[in-house]
Amino acid sequence: MARIPKETVDQIIHHADIVEVVGDFVSLKRKGQNMWACCPFHHEKSPSFSVAPAKGLYKCFGCGKAGGVVQFIMDIEGTSYVEALKYLAKKYGIDVQEEEKTPEQQLAQNEKDSQFIVSNWAKDHYHKLLQDNEEGQSIGWSYLRQRGLNQATIKTFELGYSLDQWDDLLKSATVAGFELKYLEKTGLVVRREDDQGQDTGRRYDRFRGRVMFPIHNVSGRVIGFGARTLKPNDKTAKYLNSPESEIYHKSDVLYGLYQARQPIRSEELCYLVEGYLDVLSLHQGGIKNVVASSGTSLTDGQIRLIKRYTDNVTVLYDGDAAGIRASLRGIDMLLEGGLNVRVVLFPDGDDPDSYIRKVGDQRFREHLEGASQDFIQFKTDLVSREAAHDPVKKAEAIREVLQSISKVPDPIKRQVFLQQTSQEFGIDEQVLITEYNKLVRNASGKSPGGQSSSGSGAAGGYSGGQQAPSSGGASPRPAPRPMSPEEEAEALMYGASPEDLMGGGDLQTLTREDLEPVPDVLERCEREVVRLLLLYSAQPLAPEVSVAQYLLEQLEGTGFKTGLYADLLHLCREELNQGRWPEVRTLIQHGRSDIRSVVAELATEKYELSPNWTTHQIHVPRELDLLQTACDNAILRLNKVNVERELAVRLEALRNPVDEASMMENLQTIHLLKQMDNQLANMLGTVIPRASM
Template sequence: MARIPKETVDQIIHHADIVEVVGDFVSLKRKGQNMWACCPFHHEKSPSFSVAPAKGLYKCFGCGKAGGVVQFIMDIEGTSYVEALKYLAKKYGIDVEEEEKTPEQQLAQNEKDSQYIVSSWAKDHYHRLLLNTDEGQGIGLSYLRQRGLNQTTIKTFELGYSLDQWDDLLKSATAAGFERKYLEKTGLVITKEDDQGQDTGRRYDRFRGRVMFPIHNVSGRVIGFGARTLKPNDKTAKYLNSPESEIYHKSDVLYGLYQGRQAIRTEELCYLVEGYLDVLSLHQGGIKNVVASSGTSLTDGQIRLIKRYTDNVTVLYDGDAAGIRASLRGIDMLLEGGLNVRVVLFPDGDDPDSYIRKVGDQRFKDHLENASQDFIQFKTDLVSREAAQDPVKKAEAIREVLQSISKVPDPIKRQVFLQQTSQAFSIDEQVLISEYNKLVRNASGKAAGGASGSSSGVGAGGQQKAHSPQTTPNAAPRPMSPEEEAEALMYGASPEDLMGGGGDLLTITKEDLEPVPDVLEQCEREIVRLLLLYSPQPLAPDISVAQYLLQQLDTPFKTGVYADLLHLCQEEMNQGRWPEVRTLIQHGRSDIRALVAELATEKYELSPNWTTHQIYVPRELDLLQTACDNAILRFNKVNVERALAEHMEALRRPMDEAALDEHLTNIRLLKQMDNQLASLLGTVIPRAAM
């Protein structure tokens, strides 16, 4: 495998701004010195994902993901260290010189990278066919022109065309050196099977005679294709998509997000449409903050993608009543995901693509602004019209609206929606609240499999209230299960230790049973932390924190990762550089990167209001001499205690008089050292208190 020279790696890391890179994937907001967002790696509704620009690292306090700018690309893209560096190099226009590799060597890097490579090649192949062949120009390009798409849009979205031949792509890819198995894994080529499911040895292109819409992930890599047939009276599906693969999961992809993510963040709004051409026409018309679910039902993964960039979604409907009805569940999911949802309808059965071509860009934008309405209000109007004067239908309509309101996580928004619904249906608000609570309780009961459990409802005035399961006072203690006894004994406790004075079982959490962290390891950790955070800070006119700590260390570290990190800090010093988080967070070893991120990240910052109110709170930076002294003293004391314990243990074994005297002498010396260290640390217990 080719290597990237260290000089190039250093250049990439130097230029890569972590706020800029992370900002391509999530919408960051400043709070104090750091930037915050909802984590892109797990589902959450309040931000726990932090980016520290000064340190060049990110950390999620929810799921624990952490690292530098290279690690972020590795995590978000699921790619290798080298591929992450290449991504950043491309972003910042840095040339990466590698040894020339044959297509076979490229494919051999790993399965996923091979699928990315062959998908990118196929995208370029289809694009060339669209622009440079008679069939591509006469059929594919002609169709795109008829739909009003210009050359810029075609290039931006890298549209293409597949020849109406059985195996054009297969032959071309094979000639270029690509292995068939990757063509099959990405779904570009299909293997013909007989009636018994056996491979007949015949293979052919999945896409033939179709306009090709490459599907990109959020970093711009091609992961699949959508394809529209242009044959009249074709019995096959009008649209055909790539099958699921290792790199393409349609439930986690939104068409147009790569091209529109910056506009979504800037506008703080995402327009959600259904088809590829809707995205293309709106993007060309200057509405770039648009994405499509590509004809699939909206999924949780797609909703989380939108929420990375904005909390506001406007769904664009084509006005067909049956289509709107089928989409209501998807909008309920948007509400449940914590998004603010609005709706725009188009007249005369138009869809977004046809309407913008009919009325032009400006009138279309005016329509988006004037016709936009809140989804709850929209649904209320829709179902109330359907109910007309039928009381039974009206009651069902109210329940449908309440069902959507129950998906809204914000209690204040729920209260407002309940008031609006009360007015819209001319029904007493308290009756509405009572029915709402009944729906919530029923939903909670079903979710718990019929068992009683906690649920949330709305009290008078729409206030949230909790329903807790009843507990029986003075209930007999439940016996410990064999698993609990085994777990307790594993951590050094007996079943009797777990019982209270009256024989009741004490409440024991998993944290209570966790083994106590190794004290020496904690001491080593603290020294490394101080080195990372404060190396250049002066303790005296001629000595820095790094110099002081490294000079004081006489005993080698025992814990592997801390010893390795200490060695890296020493190497940086030997090279005339201070150990820095920005540098070490990019290390090739994942455990080093994770440790540096963990040590350098603080969840909380001191509020500036303390200074405003003239309340002085000492910072660690102001107490560095004390922090360094204590770290070294504790480290030395733990090592002395360990040596003392080893000599005490040796006394249990048979030995001659000379060996015994040696151990006793060492014990006396070590005990004196231990007392001196305890005195310096202020941990000696006065005799009067004993």
Template sequence: MISKSTIDQVYETARLEEVIGDFVQLKKSGSNFKGLSPFTDERTPSFMVSPVKQIWKDFSSGKGGNVVAFLMEHEHFTYPEAIKYLAKKYNIEIEETERTDEQKEEANERESMYLVSEFAKEHFAEMLWNTELGKAIGLSYFKERGFTDETIKKFSLGYCLDQWDGFTKAALDKGYQLEYLEKTGLTIVKEDTANPGDPRKFDRFKGRVMFPIHSMSGRVLGFGGRILNNDKKAAKYLNSPESEIYHKSKVLYGIYYAKQAINKEDNCYLVEGYTDVIQFYQRGIQNVVSSSGTALTPEQIRLINRLTKNITVLFDGDAAGLRASIRGIDLILEQGMNVKVCSFPEGEDPDSFAKNNELEDITIYLQENSKDFIQFKAHLLAEEAANDPIKRADTVRDIVNSIAKIPDAIKREIYIQECAQIMNISEAVLFGTLAQIGKKEIADVSKKLQQEHKAFEVVKNEVAAEKVDVQYELERKIIEMLLLYGKEQEEFEDLVLKENEEGDLILEPESLEAKVYEKIYLDLQDDEIELTNDQFRKIYYKLIEQLNEKEDFSVNTFLSELDQEMVSEVSSILMEEEKYVLHKWESKDIYPKDKKHGVAQLVSETILTLRCYLIKKRMERLQKNTQNVEEDHKETLEEIMNYIQLNKLLNKKLNRVLS
């Protein structure tokens, strides 16, 4: 268990914008920051971060919360893991008691797999540095690659001894369960027909140097292992199999180490292998990641897209490999990113080039040889198809297909004009081809929509229009006012119900100076109003208690004491109006009024509106009671008339006309 003092210190120290900035590229937007949602695939920012309130809201997915909620949602951390991550980031010493055996057993499956993977990383590093075979085989290999001790430790590189079950035995001896060793793919389990019930266990990565694969937050998800002997039957590189925590298509090797540099440099270098990443990083170019030898996927591109719009793909000097690799770049263009490519001299790859050159030379080479992808592709294919009309026609279609992937219409037109010059073909032909591709895509989408429309026709008459829940919205507004203005002292105009000389009921205004939370609490108490929404009611009483007891009440501290479901609800309430910032009203000469200028009026009107609504509901219930003609309803009718009169007075005060 982590001590409360540690948790309090973490909340006081952690800066939400800094933590989220490690995962999402944030841009200033007034007093807030905005960025692309890390939870959905979008091209227009709908993710807002408030440094003042220390909360975030993702309007595309509806998620929101504080700094811990973000890590739990994005990285699938448990609450203690999120606290530990923040403590490590801000160099806070963690006070905690030893977990009991019962608590260890309660860890869920994902957590158990993370724990096993973390142990494996430490075990392989131990074998590399502290065993004779590890030093003679694994460490010497890394040294031959030119990696320094600091780099090897930085990337947690290791070695799995060339034994059938050395690692597995060590893990089982430490109390880790075979079930999770198998699920992470670290151990291969096979039934032994000779001894049923006693399965045979093998280390998947035996005799390999190990490259741990981290998530963006630094958790070990899986491993890549390279074999060092000349066994032709064994794969040179072997990755962990797909599991609950490791999805190869959603991971980029090195993203944990590169994320801050990518954000800072506003560019990401994409290479193919583990050693390419490590060699570049060691040389001083840290904004580099690898797709780990797989074809690039949309999920991997979106990881980069959160940090930068610019990506430079680095290729080996092998021309055949280059042609094969550029086919996957259309996916990057579809995401609206700016793509450059850079190929190294023949016989060189990113690893060898970084190893054999100084940082300044590498930087100059990348600057001078990084070319815009569309122009690069056009030049490359134009050279190949120079004397073959059929090939030239195919080349034109290939390039225009790539241009068609770009969402920005202005960029598409500029590329068409440039490619027309490179390919020595008229712009009209290229624009015509682009239009044909566009028409085909529109036709495909239209066909799909028609199919969906037919399905919708069957059920559309059954779907009722969504009604606004007035009481829910008013109760939500009360929570919002308490959170934003609870401690503020305001002058209110209180309304006292009196009879005038003619015997008519009137509302007489009286001035009252009070704090916002006091006014709301007293008004609801006087009218015996209880919030009906369970979540709002719990938040309301916690708020009133803290606003009354704590002189230095702050939303951030309040959030730290709530469960995560309440945190999400509170952040949604606080950030609701921030979504209008995304519309940039000021750029259209529209200036919304700041609510803070009329807090007293806002509080009074909200309470009055809630009173009117509840009076109306009460009248409806009373009217139902009068439907039985056999009973005497004189008292009920008098009560209804009194409510009607009171309702008119309240609505008059709200400047509303009743029919």
């Protein structure tokens, strides 16, 4: 397999801005020194995903995902380290010189990479046929021009054409050296079956005589295809999509999102349409913040994709009443996902594609602005028209609107919608609130006296006005749980007093077991030293003495027992020996995933000091101001734990002495170790008094 030279890797990492890269996938907002967003790796409604620009890393405090810019691409794309580097190189215009690879070598990479490669090749094949092949030009190109699409749009979305032949793609891919199994896994080629459903071993192209719409993921890689037949009276489906595969999950894809993600972020609005041509026509008309569900019912995965970039979505409907009715559930899901939803209707017989071609770009924009209305208002108007003067239907219509309101997670918005609905239907607000609470209780499966659930989609209930007063006194503080022996040992190591651990009173005499350190304590001490090395390596402690130099000098001759921290300590020494500071930005890109993970853990903090302390002139010491103390304490604690470990070994040896000489030697060593332990305890301020015998 080809190798990317280290110099090129360093260049890629140097140029890759983690805020820019992550910002391509989520909408980041600054809070303090870091940037925050809802995590792209798991479903959440409150941002716990943090990006630290100064350190070049990201960290989710919800699911635990963490790493540098290369790791982020690996996580978001599910791709290999090498492919992530290539992605960043392409983004920043860095030429990657590799050894020549045959198609077989390319496909020797992991299964997903192989499917990405063959999908990208197929996209280029179809695009070339559209532009250069006689059939592609006379049929495919003519159709696209007839739909009003220009060369720029066709190129931007990489549209193509599949020849009306059984095996054009199959033959071309075979000549190019691609393995049949990847053509089948991506759905480009299908195995033929006989009349009894038995596999005949013969294969044919899935897409034939169709205009091809490549489907991209959010980073621009082709993962599948949509295809429209151009044959009149064709008995097959008008549109045919790629089947599900390792790289294509239609429930997690929105057509056009790759091209629309930046406009959505800048406009703070996403237009949601149904079909490929709706996206293409609007994009060509200058409305670039538009995506399509590609004819599928809206899914939670698609909603989460939209929410990465904006909280505002406007759904564009044609005038078909039956279609609108069928789509209401999808809009309820948008509300439940925490999005602000508006709706725009078009005249009967028109969809976004036909309407913009009919009236032009400017009038289409004017229609979007003038016809846009809040979804709750839209649904209220729709169901109230259908109910007319029928009281029974009107009651059902009100319940339908309340059902949508119950999906809104924001309690203030829910209250506003309830007030608005009360006015629209002329129903007392308290009656609506009572009915609303019934719906919520039924949705959560609680009895009338129980609390309603807000975790399964139904929002919390209302009391209908003033909240009930509290019983008066403050809630009793729960009793602290007892500390485990491990936690006690750690607390003592970090300076807790005996009273902190035991609630006052006399201490018992320390035994050999008391002196034996818990392994976790040693690991945490080593972890703390590595943390200081990574975060403050270049910070000066004294003239011409940095934190890294000081700590590594103090650790000379001390071996770490935890393998991962020993490796990190070695890497720090190597960096310093080569004239570089051991920094987070460098080590977060390491080839080993466990090292990337622990570096991210050590370098991220969930909370930042509020600027209000400075505003009110309250000085709060920072770790940076107390580096000498922090470094000294870290070394002292580590030394103390190592002394205690050795002391425990010597005490154990006394139980089974080999001879009197070895016993005397052990006693002398124990005496020295106890002296050292007491000295270290004094220096740390953690002397533990023994109870009187």
